[in-house]
Amino acid sequence: MEPDLFTAAAEDRQEKDPSSTPLAVRMRPRTLDEVVGQRHLLKPGSPLRRLVGDGAGGPAGASSVILWGPPGIGKTTLAYVVSKATNKRFVELSAITAGVKEVRAVIEGARRAAGGFGKETVLFLDEIHRFSKAQQDSLLPAVENRWVTLIAATTENPYFSVISPLLSRSLLLTLEPLTDDDLRGLLARALTEERGLGRAVTLPEDAExxxxxxxxxxxxxxxxxxxxxxxxxxxxxxxxITLATLEETVDRAAVAYDRDGDQHYDVASALIKSIRGSDVDAALHYLARMIEAGEDPRFIARRLMISASEDIGLADPTALPTAVAAAQAVAMIGFPEAALTLSHATIALALAPKSNAATLAIQAAQADVRAGLAGPVPSHLRDGHYKGAAKLGHAQGYVYPHDVPGGIAAQQYAPDTVQGRQYYRPTRYGAEARYADVVEKVRGRLRGDASGPAPS
Structure with missing residues (x-):
């Protein structure tokens, strides 16, 4: 039996007995006007409107569409709406479970449906980024010959995860995360519409x-x-639906946290100060509060990257790479799995030795610059790669450090106005203890009052 016949049967059951299907399925939009969010894609004359022949200009003519965005924002729904609006069969595959064999079967079924019944097919391929290059290549003939209208969904950057020939033949639509207002409107419809809960219950503000x-x-x-x-x-x-009933149902306590208010900044501040204070358990508590409150994981990751330089620095040179790697991972995977990555980074930073020497160093240097201590660059350090530089004395007398035993030449680098000022004052904590030994030896050799092997 063809997959779209199963879809039709499910729709028939839904009409006869709405309670037989999940609320999320019952509230699935039937037209583009019912789609929640994505206003940038739904305005009159947009490529998506033209794709379904809605408005001036007729169909967009694209043989393939790629929907890029985080989970749960309507990629599957948009594909379904396009198939309904264009009166085409809707066949859904997941790249997690399907392979080339399943794709070829759907394409062959689409060719039979088009030839025998004049019915075109929308093939919705979820998580296309999980397909290998060879698997994605298998889609090209169907796209080029328009045997199917391919609508592929991905949560990863398609410029990295989708092959160029397929990307060049596709209309790329970037979906934006749903806002609280978007979801609030969806919940209101679900509570009141007959296909939803039909006003059987209400949802107070605190529970909402x-x-x-x-x-x-x-x-x-x-x-x-x-x-x-x-x-x-x-x-x-x-x-x-009381707050107590909702908490009991979802097994999650209400978190006092306003993502746009004081609690947002208070909890974020407490997270960073707990990391700075090396209290790993307190840091994890505040991290959990932010996660449970629905905080943007990218915001948390940014705070961790700042903490790695501000509070740890060279006491643990691996702290910043760990935080940066966490931020990159979070951007790629999103919640709920991103919670594991954020926990990993938070624990590493909280337990790392601490030093604010890098923070104090740049603050001191900036203070001098703001105070006007920004004298001329010494002549021997200036650019000498242009005609006439030598006559001006630029780059003359510069000692190339690689030509000097030990690799450190005794010459002036700073302007006269700040010569001799020491901004970096390393601590004796963690790996920075090594830098404390090195910096004194280096400064001595630069002054020309030290001899022996260069610091290593």
Whole structure:
């Protein structure tokens, strides 16, 4: 049996008995006008509107569409709406479980449907970035010959994860994360519309706020939690979903945290100060509060990168690479798995030896520059790669350090105004103890009052 027949059967069951299908499925948009968020893609005359023949200009003519964005923001929904709006079969595959064999079977089915019934096919391929280059290559004939309208979804940058021939033949649409207002409107519709909960229960503001926090911008998660909480409330005979019922249902306590208010900055400050104080358990507590409140993982990762330089520096030179790697991983995977990466980085930073010497060094140097101590660059350090530089004395007398035993030449580098000032004052903590020994030897050799082997 063709996959679209299963879809039709499911839709028929949904119409006869709405309760037989999940709320998230029942609330799936049927037209582009019902799509939540993505206003930049839905304005009149947009490529997506033209793709479905909506508005001036007719269909966009694209044989392939790539939807790029985080989970739970409507990639599958958009593909389904396009198929409905263009009256095409809708076949869905996941790159996690499907391979070239399954793709070829769908393409062959699409060719038969087009030839025998005049029915074109939309092939929705979820997580296309999980396909190898060879697997993606297998899609090209179907795209080039328009045997299917391919709509592929990815959570990773398609310029890195999708082959160039496929990307060049595709309309790339970048989906934005859903806002709280987007989800709030979706919840209101789900509570009131007949295909949803049909006004069976209400959702007070405190429960709604908690539901938005735990949803984390994911529409499916929001509707799934709402459906479970509504069922629990109705089982108790309650006319509304209380915060207590919602907490009990989703097994997650409400977190006092306002992502746009004081709590946002207070908890973020407490996280960094706990890391600075080497209290790993307190740091993990504040990290957990931020995660549970639906904080943007990229914001947390940025704070950790700053902490690595501000509070650790050269006491542990691996701290910053760890924080940067965590930020890159978070950007690629998102929640919920990003919580593991953030925990990894937080623990590493909290337990690392601490030094603010790098912070104090640049602050002291900046203070001098702001005070006007920015004298001329010494002549022997100036650029000598142009005609006439030698006549001006530029680059004359410069000693090339690699030509000097030990690799350190006794010459002046700083302007006269700050010559001799020492901005970097290393601590004796962790790996920075080595730098404390090295810097004194280096400074001595630069002054010309030290001999012997160069510091290593």
């Amino acid at each position: 706020a908690h539901l938005l926090r735990i949803a984390g911008g994911d529409a499916r998660r929001a509707l799934t939690a709402l459906e479970a909480a509504a069922g629990a409330a109705l089982a108790k005979g309650e006319p509304q």
